[in-house]
Amino acid sequence: MQNLKFAVIGTGFWANYQIPAWQELPGVELVAVYNRTRSRAADIAQRFNIPNVYDNVDQLLDQHTHELNFVDIITDVDTHPIFTEKAAQRGLDIICQKPMGPNLESARQMRDMCRQAGVRLYIHENFRWQAPLRRLKSILDSGEIGQPFKARVSFCSAFPVFDNQPFLADLEQFILTDIGSHILDVCRFLFGEAEWLTCQTMRVNPTIRGEDVANVLMKMRSGLSCFAEMSYASLLEKESFPQTLVQVEGNLGSVVLMHDFQLRITTKSGTYSVAAPPPQYAWADPAYAIVHASIVACNRNLLTDLQGQGGAETTGVDNFETIRLVYAAYESAGRNEIIFL
Template sequence: MQKLKFAVIGTGFWANYQIPAWLMLDGVELVALYNRTRSKAEEFARQFAVPHVYDNINELLDRHADELDFVDIITDVDTHALFTDKAAARGLDVICQKPMAPNLETARAMVETCQRAGVRFYIHENFRWQTPLRALKARLDSGIIGRPFKARVSFCSAFPVFDNQPFLAELDQFILTDIGSHTLDVCRFLFGEATSLYSQTTRVNPAIKGEDVAHVLIQMRSGLTCYAEMSYASILEQEAFPQTLVAVEGETGSIVLTHGFELRITTRDAAGKTETRSENAVPMAYPWADPAYAVVHSSIVDCNRNLLADLQGRGQAETTGVDNLETVRLVHAAYDSAARNEVIHL
């Protein structure tokens, strides 16, 4: 199959992992880079042997639109809509980092822009592609614990996230847009769509603008109640970063995804005896991945593989713009709930 050619828009922190993740896959060719600071793009071009570099996005798109198949936008959230509009206007499929947009209205507009232009639109939401979360989902779908009725999804850490991404400290809204976009998408992936939610947020770190702790209680359409908690202010006995921990209770058992990518499955036999067994779901290790982010970085490859299959007509992407719009709705409903101290019905 002929390789699909693409351009990367933005060569900041996450491009260090997004680009090598693409290069792990057959069927793609990176032909151009854009960054507003040209020297940063030039560094990436040397590292990854990319032939063309630009600090003017219009120039990149005008010169290469005829040969490109898609663009991958890896810039700050406030610029996502601008670059999506420019790529869609030239008939290019678009992959965009999460969060899709700074607000729900802009996210809807991005989806509609791509629909009107007749181009495919995807959000690079990789958390649901983490090896332990895929293993957990497979066990739930097997029916091993019967109908799930209660769950807890936790991303709580003291990891110094602002050290390598200092711009996050300047956001008026932080943890729900940053980690909440991932965590609430994981809730949807595991348990389906929500009917209502109630949220509370707080700021513990005095050096940042936004909230760094959030709690969201979600009622799912299936009848399951899910508690999602996220924090970058949690000093715990055992640091979990960057793993998402999950506990699910069902009618005939429970599953816990705990530290070290371990799944602990508890069931009861016909005689009423309870048994717990352990399974491991260790992610693939890549030489370019940061060990502190290993489970996250390996999921980038799997997310890219899923998007590429859709682009090539070999499969169906999970994290389309239309699908991710439901996650964006949850994020901003959570902010609305916290501001009003009310349950939000979806």
Template sequence: MRFSVFGTGFWSNYQIPAWQELDGVELVAVYNRTRSRAEDVAARFGVPRVFDNPQQLLDAETLDFVDIITDVDTHPLFTRMAAERGIGVICQKPMAPSLPLAEEMVQVCRTAGVPLFIHENFRWQAPIRALKQALDSGVIGQPFKARVSFCSGFPVFDNQPFLAELERFILTDIGSHVLDVCRFLFGEARSLYCLTRRVNPTIQGEDVANVFMEMESGLHCYAEMSYASILEKESFPQTLVLVEGERGSLHLTYDFVLKTTTRQGTTAETIRPVLYDWLDPDYAVVHSSIVDCNRDILHGLRGGRAETTGEDNLRTVRLVWASYQSAEHQELVRF
């Protein structure tokens, strides 16, 4: 399948080699508004053609899909441009800068009859998949309470400085991932209540968010996010999860250790990500999951079932914006 990448910033350095781990795909062109950056990435990864005009690229190339890795404000426009030409769309999270625009993107692709997938890779991290498998095995019985945590002091603004300028930051950035993990593990939410605050005075948006949800199963789920946490042990970029069930608990803790505790005792297993030679060790568990996410999306592009469709991710987007609504009005939001 022939495809193009839109956007050659930070994440393209990992998204592109992740595609190159898979058979049956060919990256034929890249677009970036700053041509020199596109040329650098094309040279590094052996991409034959470079464009600084997205319309020219779409008119010149025969494509099966585009992978959009540009700033979130451009996602609706580029999605529409591809969909109107009958080209499938993969888009990085967050899907859009607002809930109505995300809904519009889904509708545009539905009307055009083209597939839309969101590159939501956190649920594809090896430790998260192992936790889900353990949950589904029934080893701890019916789960009733969970905490999903992404709290860090990692200097994320150093390699992604644009994040400091976002008026809405942690819920759209990490919250898109964390709330999707909650859905993947525990199903849909019945209600939520959210509190946010900004600790770092040099950024525009919130860098702390705490979301308490009641899931449709009755499980109570607490999702906590922070980029202002100075802790004894830095966990970035790991998502830590504790699930309590009627017969025991599952604890995905530091360094990819999954602990299973029942009345018979505790067992522990280390679930390490695949260490590809192109990934950044600081982001290993995230970068490795890109390959598995891409593989699943490729299966969907070929007509199979994929997990992170636009329609599925729209449910995560609704949680993100409901969290902002809850925090702004100090109210419980029901679904």
């Protein structure tokens, strides 16, 4: 099979990991990078041996459309619709970082525009690809704890997240778009679609613009009651960033995903542990190891689909359902009401 060729649009913080994660996979070749600040694109190109550098995205696309199979958009959310449109107009398939768009309507337009242009749109949503979460899902699917009726999905931390990604402090809508898009996607991955939700938000850190705490309660169509909590204001005894901690109770037992990638499974026969650590990559930042490892698994899944073998999980169509939850949560918090989905 011939290599699929692609360009990276945006060389900020996440490109430092997204690009080496691509380089772990056979069958794909990065031919060009764009950044509005040319020197930043040039630095990345030099580090990762990428032959073409642009600070004008139209030039990149015009000069390489003939050889490109897809683009990987790794920019801040505000520019996702613009770059998606430019690639779609040229008939290129698109992978775009989460969160899909800067609001629900623009995410809907991205999804519909790609459908109309006949190009594939995927969202790079990687949390569901974390090794312990995949393991947890397989335990749930095995039926070992019976029918799940109750869950808590938790991402509560005091990690100095604004040091690496300062723009997050300026977002009017912060934690639900940044982490909620991951956590609510994990809830959909584990438990299916929601029937209704209610949400409360707070801003504890006075130096940021948006909310840094969100508590979402969902009734899933399966009947399960799911509490998704997220916070960047939680100084806890054990810092868990960037792990997602989960507890699921079923009619035959429970499974708890704890710190350090440990799963504890309890049934009437007792309790046992399973370890599901992420694969190790030399280029990963140890502070983000589990997230960085999941980039490879997410890219692999999307690449398999791009190669024609199907199976992509986080398509634009699918991820739009996650984004609906994010904005339903804001709506609920704003109106102090239950939102039926």
